[in-house]
Amino acid sequence: MESYSLTRQELASLLLALDETNANKAKDILQKAWKKVRVTTFEKNDTERLLSSPVLPPIIEKLMRCSERNGFSLHEIADLGNLLEFSTASATSMQNWVKRDFKSYFNCPLAGKKYSLNQAAMLLIIDDLKSNLDFETIRNLFSILFEPCLKEDKSPAHLVSPLILLSAYATMYEKLDKRTIWGTMKADELEKIIVEEASTIADNILGLTAEQHTALSNILFVAVISIQSAYFQTLARRYCHEIIYMRKG
Numbered sequence: 001m002e003s004y005s006l007t008r009q010e011l012a013s014l015l016l017a018l019d020e021t022n023a024n025k026a027k028d029i030l031q032k033a034w035k036k037v038r039v040t041t042f043e044k045n046d047t048e049r050l051l052s053s054p055v056l057p058p059i060i061e062k063l064m065r066c067s068e069r070n071g072f073s074l075h076e077i078a079d080l081g082n083l084l085e086f087s088t089a090s091a092t093s094m095q096n097w098v099k100r101d102f103k104s105y106f107n108c109p110l111a112g113k114k115y116s117l118n119q120a121a122m123l124l125i126i127d128d129l130k131s132n133l134d135f136e137t138i139r140n141l142f143s144i145l146f147e148p149c150l151k152e153d154k155s156p157a158h159l160v161s162p163l164i165l166l167s168a169y170a171t172m173y174e175k176l177d178k179r180t181i182w183g184t185m186k187a188d189e190l191e192k193i194i195v196e197e198a199s200t201i202a203d204n205i206l207g208l209t210a211e212q213h214t215a216l217s218n219i220l221f222v223a224v225i226s227i228q229s230a231y232f233q234t235l236a237r238r239y240c241h242e243i244i245y246m247r248k249g
Contacts, residue, residue, distance in 0.1 A: 007033075
């Protein structure tokens with residue numbers, strides 16, 4: 001049975017749609033992701049198709065029924081993160097980030113008793129970046145780009161929000177992945193292309209200071225590399241598990 005999943009670009013688009021209170025757009029994103037998996041079952045008969053159709057995760061069912069949301073619990077954010085490729089999101093880790101490592105950004109939930117969409121995006125970003133950066137470095141980058149309390153306003157101080165950052169590097173990764181650059185280029189060529197893409201995205205956000213532009217370009221670069229690194233880490237674990245758990249006796 002195929003499992004329901006989202007690309008980072010789809011999840012970022014979903015969060016942006018919820019932020020815009022566009023329930024129809026949010027539901028459409030979820031339905032397209034479901035159809036994408038179901039299309040692989042078209043060659044089967046009706047019974048086989050039903051049995052092999054992906055089971056919707058509870059968090060997706062909730063969003064399908066009521067796609068108007070302004071926040072999520074930590075468990076819901078982790079559940080969304082686990083729908084992503086190569087993600088190691090867990091509610092326990094996120095609890096530690098909220099209470100300790102990134103406490104200044106999560107002094108309190110900003111959507112009632114739940115964490116706001118921007119706070120959810122920030123937790124997903126941390127999960128991606130932690131494979132290549134230590135928490136101190138991530139905090140330093142965040143301090144340049146975001147206000148510590150992530151107040152939900154649209155003032156010039158918030159030119160780059162976590163939602164915008166997540167969407168930017170998710171879109172960038174999908175674009176580069178479609179070009180199949182990872183296994184076809186030398187390291188210096190690969191670096192040049194990713195740097196150029198990151199700089200182009202930063203150029204399109206008007207009003208950034210030179211420091212913010214550099215920070216945004218660098219964090220986009222690191223985020224894309226981190227996702228690809230997570231792929232290799234997943235591959236390594238898979239081969240390791242095969243050695244350990246598939247041996248006889």
